[in-house]
Amino acid sequence: MKFSLTILGSSSAVPTASRNTTAHVLNVHERFFLIDCGEGTQMQFRRFRIRFGRVHQIFISHLHSDHILGLFGYLATQTLIGRKKEIEIFGPPDLEKFVRNHFSLFPESLLLPIVFHSLDQSGVFKIFEDKAVEVISFPVKHRIPTWGFLFREKLMGTNNLLNEPRTFAYCTDTIFDPGLATVFAGCDLLYHEATYGQKELNRAVSTAHSTARQAAELALLAGAKKLVIGHFSARYKDIAILLDEAREIFPETIEATDGLTIDIPPRLPSKF
Ligand SMILES: [Zn+2]
Ligand SMILES: [Zn+2]
Numbered sequence: 209m210k211f212s213l214t215i216l217g218s219s220s221a222v223p224t225a226s227r228n229t230t231a232h233v234l235n236v237h238e239r240f241f242l243i244d245c246g247e248g249t250q251m252q253f254r255r256f257r258i259r260f261g262r263v264h265q266i267f268i269s270h271l272h273s274d275h276i277l278g279l280f281g282y283l284a285t286q287t288l289i290g291r292k293k294e295i296e297i298f299g300p301p302d303l304e305k306f307v308r309n310h311f312s313l314f315p316e317s318l319l320l321p322i323v324f325h326s327l328d329q330s331g332v333f334k335i336f337e338d339k340a341v342e343v344i345s346f347p348v349k350h351r352i353p354t355w356g357f358l359f360r361e362k363l364m365g366t367n368n369l370l371n372e373p374r375t376f377a378y379c380t381d382t383i384f385d386p387g388l389a390t391v392f393a394g395c396d397l398l399y400h401e402a403t404y405g406q407k408e409l410n411r412a413v414s415t416a417h418s419t420a421r422q423a424a425e426l427a428l429l430a431g432a433k434k435l436v437i438g439h440f441s442a443r444y445k446d447i448a449i450l451l452d453e454a455r456e457i458f459p460e461t462i463e464a465t466d467g468l469t470i471d472i473p474p475r476l477p478s479k480f
Pocket of ligand 2: 350
């Protein structure tokens with residue numbers, strides 16, 4: 209049973225020749241969930257051969273352009289290729305207005321049904337579940353209202369009695385917040401932004417972002433099994449400095465690169 213994350217964009221606000229802005233696809237038992245949708249996300253689907261039609265739920269962390277500008281093209285293409293099946297979008301309360309205002313200028317260009325679900329900043333909530341997964345939202349600290357997401361696998365049937373549910377936590381964009389460790393304690397994979405290196409700590413704090421070292425500290429505090437860092441500032445031509453910084457604290461750290469798929473293997477109970 210698949211549980212894997214594919215990185216579609218690993219840059220922060222400014223895309224580079226090799227890194228698109230933020231977007232990810234999580235595959236849980238061949239159900240696909242799009243998490244954030246930076247500009248050009250639909251091209252990344254093509255490039256990495258992921259079928260649009262397999263995504264029925266989209267989760268948007270916040271209303272900064274590097275996380276949402278791809279929605280227009282993505283949704284317009286869905287209409288052009290004749291999609292009739294409903295898409296659910298979970299995001300900030302103003303997201304629906306943002307999307308519908310755009311398409312109101314082209315009244316016939318968005319025919320597919322979209323159901324918007326507003327996220328709630330007041331706590332930790334289960335926002336979605338189906339046969340394969342449940343999704344929990346939690347607020348993080350950024351310059352505008354922003355949410356992280358925890359995806360927890362659901363295991364059904366006797367074939368899975370020996371396995372334990374796998375979990376994936378998604379945290380971007382956010383200032384370092386050790387309080388989050390309890391929300392996704394023991395997660396199998398943590399995606400945490402590492403926009404800057406520790407030398408740029410002041411800049412990270414003033415822009416409400418994190419350093420690679422801080423991402424690693426949070427992974428350690430949470431007891432995560434693996435950390436993937438991403439959302440890199442375009443100022444870093446080579447990410448080695450960020451990776452080294454994180455691995456000093458948390459050796460099981462990997463660098464997000466566009467097109468990378470991280471498979472999370474089935475998890476056996478500790479008594480085995
Ligand atoms: Zn961002
Ligand atoms: Zn942001």
